[in-house]
Amino acid sequence: MxxxxxxxxxxxxxxxxxxxxxxxxxxxxTDLSTLEWLQHLQEELMDGAVYVEKIKQELLEK
The missing domain is CATH 4.10.910 (30s ribosomal protein s13; domain 2)
Incomplete structure (x- = not known):
């Protein structure tokens, strides 16, 4: 494995x-619409983009 x-x-x-x-x-x-699921996904992806940017900035400062 x-x-x-x-x-x-x-x-x-x-x-x-x-x-x-x-x-x-x-x-x-089953209580969320497809649009609501997409909204959740978009918010999670935006959080991820912020985390990536923070780490990039930390690496650039070294």
């Missing part, structure tokens, strides 16, 4: 547990 894949799977399982504990639902929920 690829240990990188195994690490990602493990992290996904942990994230699933935290999300279910925090929000009481998972991605099998």
């Amino acid at each position: 690829d240990k990188n894949v195994e690490n990602v799977v493990s992290q996904l399982r942990a994230r699933e547990e935290r999300g279910l504990s925090k929000y009481g639902v998972n991605t099998e929920r």
Whole structure:
């Protein structure tokens, strides 16, 4: 087995547990429209872009 894949799977399982504990639902929920799902995705991707920019700036400052 690829240990990188195994690490990602493990992290996904942990994230699933935290999300279910925090929000009481998972991605099998049916109360969101396609547009609402896309909004959630867009927000997550924007957060990711901010994290990438922060790390880039830290590396440039070294």
